[in-house]
Amino acid sequence: MTRKGIKSVSLPYKIDIVSNTTKKIAVFPGSFDPITLGHVDIINRALPLFDTIIIAIGSNATKKHMWTLQDRKTAIEQLFKNNNAIKVATYDGLTATFCKSQGAQFILRGLRNSTDFEYEQTIAQANYKVNGIDSVFIISSPEYGFISSSIVRDIARNGGDYSKLVP
Numbered sequence: 001m002t003r004k005g006i007k008s009v010s011l012p013y014k015i016d017i018v019s020n021t022t023k024k025i026a027v028f029p030g031s032f033d034p035i036t037l038g039h040v041d042i043i044n045r046a047l048p049l050f051d052t053i054i055i056a057i058g059s060n061a062t063k064k065h066m067w068t069l070q071d072r073k074t075a076i077e078q079l080f081k082n083n084n085a086i087k088v089a090t091y092d093g094l095t096a097t098f099c100k101s102q103g104a105q106f107i108l109r110g111l112r113n114s115t116d117f118e119y120e121q122t123i124a125q126a127n128y129k130v131n132g133i134d135s136v137f138i139i140s141s142p143e144y145g146f147i148s149s150s151i152v153r154d155i156a157r158n159g160g161d162y163s164k165l166v167p
């Protein structure tokens, strides 16, 4: 079809046009042991991109956690209780399987540095190839890039003050 002044071209290859009326749902998976200002920064900045973000707390039985699954869930729910676009869930098993169960097309992750990138790259490629789930990465804000849940746990374990690192 030719619109006024616009000439139609036929593409030399076939592409599927993805409907842009589908609700965009992202899963933000992690341990959140505990949730930090770095996580909150990523969530806030991803909000304009998605209709719904599901913060998904992985209940990996082999990992030792400092805060219980229920405590982590309650803290995150409390934090975002006024935002209908954010949901909180727990899951076990593969993140991609959980995404499918929620109808989520995207995985949201934060990138602090090249170590995060190296770790994420192959997982993202596998998730796309195997499950068709795309990963969306947001680079941490400089003021939060040094924060990790493990640093908070170290400070907590040694009786220090970590209040400037968590919401």
Ligand code: ADP
Binding pocket: 029, 030, 031, 032, 033, 036, 037, 038, 039, 042, 108, 109, 110, 111, 112, 116, 139, 140, 141, 144, 145, 146, 147, 148, 149
């Ligand atoms: P995981 O054990 O899966 O790494 P985390 O709770 O540590 O779970 O992190 C969840 C996500 O949040 C990961 O994508 C991680 O890179 C990101 N993240 C953690 N801390 C920060 C931060 N300070 N800035 C940006 N992203 C972060």
